[in-house]
Amino acid sequence: VPAEASRNAGEEQRLGAWDDAFRAGLADLLHWRRDVRRFRTAPLDRALVTELLGVAALAPSVGNAQPWRFVLVDNPGRRAEIAAVFERENAEAAQGYEGERRALYCAMKLAGLREAPVHLAVFCDEETGRGAGLGRRTMPETLRYSVVCAIHTLWLAARARGVALGWVSILDPAAATAVLDVPASWSLVGYLCLGWPEEVADCPELERAGWEKRGSPDSFLLQR
């Protein structure tokens, strides 16, 4: 069958690039990824950052809508305002816990906004014409999910270059968006810190701090 033969030839060629050594490196990358809050203040080369954003734009998107919008937040005033938005919400969130849990929450460092050399806000353009609505009539949230895939792609590409990423979700999204002066149709998906990490680890910081352990993959699986 010619189609089959052609598929196999093409696929063999591709799979040649992804051998056992590559797959071991990928497993290692996933094991050592981490959400980082402890950054060195040393700058990141801007060319490296734009290279990473180019890689992020290879992410899958519903209807090929590519709804990701990347905002590099360079202005020191805006960066300080975002840090204040985080600190306000973090203090509020601490009030939601009691006793030892609150003490543990307050002892953890949950963002690196004051140290990280790069602040990157990632938005979803909810009104993009790209993709012509394909694939999101009944599940419109897949547009924002596409942006999440771009963030995750960026995360892995960064880590493979030694660059750490921290995703800051302890923010009032309306307040953070107001600081950034973006089109009204853009919704905030993630506010990210990027930079060189203070340390590397193969265990999540929240697990090391005693907040939450990882479960066995089996416990997340059902058959139907």
Added chain:
Amino acid sequence: VPAEASRNAGEEQRLGAWDDAFRAGLADLLHWRRDVRRFRTAPLDRALVTELLGVAALAPSVGNAQPWRFVLVDNPGRRAEIAAVFERENAEAAQGYEGERRALYCAMKLAGLREAPVHLAVFCDEETGRGAGLGRRTMPETLRYSVVCAIHTLWLAARARGVALGWVSILDPAAATAVLDVPASWSLVGYLCLGWPEEVADCPELERAGWEKRGSPDSFLLQR
């Protein structure tokens, strides 16, 4: 400074594993990933599938909540019902386009549910106690975003083994969820097909079909 010295030693060791060859392989993986709708019916080994789900569980999650719930849909009746849910919504969606656009929509193959050997429904447990709510007081959607990261991790790990994935979002999520008999606190994030692909390509099927092209990464970038 001892802390700095120890960081560098650890990081040097890690980065040794992710050399230029690895990064080239990763770039290649992202370029050749694809959302696949044309599967061969040949089975996937169940051990390979559970291995992939173990890798997916390495994904980042807000508060380390690990809210992903994987449902392997093996029952032929349920699989046929899901395919029917897709076909119903796909016919409805086609009515939203006119003229050439509708003809193009109808000519495209948008899911491989009848051929793919593996159906995997991925849910978010909205009421998980894991993570104790950390990081999602103001942005509760980050719980579902964590599940998206797990799906994207699965996608890359699968592709690196030659296994293709297709994300089917042309579904009424309530109807699909009802077919699968899962806890009421679980919300459907993605319904996936997995299997060996009919073909490989470095260009999205929607671009090849003339539906939507990829834009330049520069066009998605702002500075503030």
